[in-house]
Amino acid sequence: MRISTTERKNAFVQATKQELEALQGRGVRMTGNAFSPIVLVKGELNDAERAGGELLAGADGAALRSALGAIGYAPEDFCGLSCTASSPEGDPLATEVFREALEALDPEAVLLLDDAAADAMREAYADALVVIEDFDTAMLKPGLVAHVLGRRVLALDGFEAALSDKREKQRMWAYIKQLPPAGAPY
Numbered sequence: 237m238r239i240s241t242t243e244r245k246n247a248f249v250q251a252t253k254q255e256l257e258a259l260q261g262r263g264v265r266m267t268g269n270a271f272s273p274i275v276l277v278k279g280e281l282n283d284a285e286r287a288g289g290e291l292l293a294g295a296d297g298a299a300l301r302s303a304l305g306a307i308g309y310a311p312e313d314f315c316g317l318s319c320t321a322s323s324p325e326g327d328p329l330a331t332e333v334f335r336e337a338l339e340a341l342d343p344e345a346v347l348l349l350d351d352a353a354a355d356a357m358r359e360a361y362a363d364a365l366v367v368i369e370d371f372d373t374a375m376l377k378p379g380l381v382a383h384v385l386g387r388r389v390l391a392l393d394g395f396e397a398a399l400s401d402k403r404e405k406q407r408m409w410a411y412i413k414q415l416p417p418a419g420a421p422y
Contacts, residue, residue: 279352
């Protein structure tokens with residue numbers, strides 16, 4: 237019996253949906269397109285997000301969508317992942333759960349929006365970061381692109397807080413421009 241391309245695609249989508257639903261059942265908060273080439277990781281949630289609101293639905297999400305669009309990502313190329321559990325306590329996700337979630341999303345690029353996100357990445361991917369020769373890059377110093385298991389990873393140090401300061405916004409923009417879509421002509 238031969239399986240059609242459509243049947244194969246539907247099976248893949250169903251398997252991914254089940255995997256993501258299982259992760260959500262373990263406290264993982266995600267938003268957007270799970271097949272996006274870029275995942276934005278946030279750890280320091282704002283009041284609306286802590287109260288159960290959608291991740292990256294505020295000014296930070298709008299600014300990030302605009303910035304990503306300006307460097308060549310399509311509007312649907314937006315996926316947010318919180319490294320904070322969707323529990324009333326808002327504890328950090330267990331390291332293995334965070335890594336499992338990021339691997340399930342399997343992006344080509346990861347943008348760490350704050351120090352909590354960078355900490356989660358350092359913990360979950362310590363085995364991959366230790367082989368990076370440059371110490372600052374291995375420590376995910378803000379503004380430096382690290383290559384981690386075939387992904388480009390860029391840490392910012394407080395994107396949401398930077399929105400209220402023109403100079404900080406410009407610095408964030410300079411950092412984000414280093415992470416265009418793979419194969420972009422610029």
